[in-house]
Amino acid sequence: xxxxxxxxxxxxxxxxxxxxxxxxxxxxxxxxxxxxxxxxxxxxxxxxxxxxxxxxxxxxxxxxxxxxxxxxxxxxxxxxxxxxxxxxxxxxxxxxxxxxxxxxxxxxxxxxxxxxxxxxxxxx
Numbered sequence: 274x275x276x277x278x279x280x281x282x283x284x285x286x287x288x289x290x291x292x293x294x295x296x297x298x299x300x301x302x303x304x305x306x307x308x309x310x311x312x313x314x315x316x317x318x319x320x321x322x323x324x325x326x327x328x329x330x331x332x333x334x335x336x337x338x339x340x341x342x343x344x345x346x347x348x349x350x351x352x353x354x355x356x357x358x359x360x361x362x363x364x365x366x367x368x369x370x371x372x373x374x375x376x377x378x379x380x381x382x383x384x385x386x387x388x389x390x391x392x393x394x395x396x397x
Contacts, residue, residue, distance in 0.1 A: 354363055 351363075
């Protein structure tokens with residue numbers, strides 16, 4: 274996490290999580306050079322803030338990947354399909370599949386027509 278500088282000691286390396294970590298390291302270094310016994314709480318809080326930011330960044334990146342990966346995969350497959358097959362064929366297939374799904378849903382909700390009136394009233 275740190276590299277050695279010949280003149281100033283440890284220097285933080287560049288990381289993927291923005292500058293929050295470097296701010297807390299700088300605050301800790303400044304406070305340590307002053308009177309560390311008076312500012313120990315601030316150093317602990319700044320270190321906790323750095324760790325919390327790294328944790329939040331990792332969780333956010335994972336959630337974003339999980340949320341957007343299926344959408345990106347679908348778009349890539351759709352683009353490949355349109356590149357290979359004319360878009361009208363793909364639209365026709367999607368339309369037929371959509372009608373089939375709608376028919377299946379209607380059949381599931383309404384059930385069979387056995388014993389039902391076509392007008393919507395009760396059967397006699």
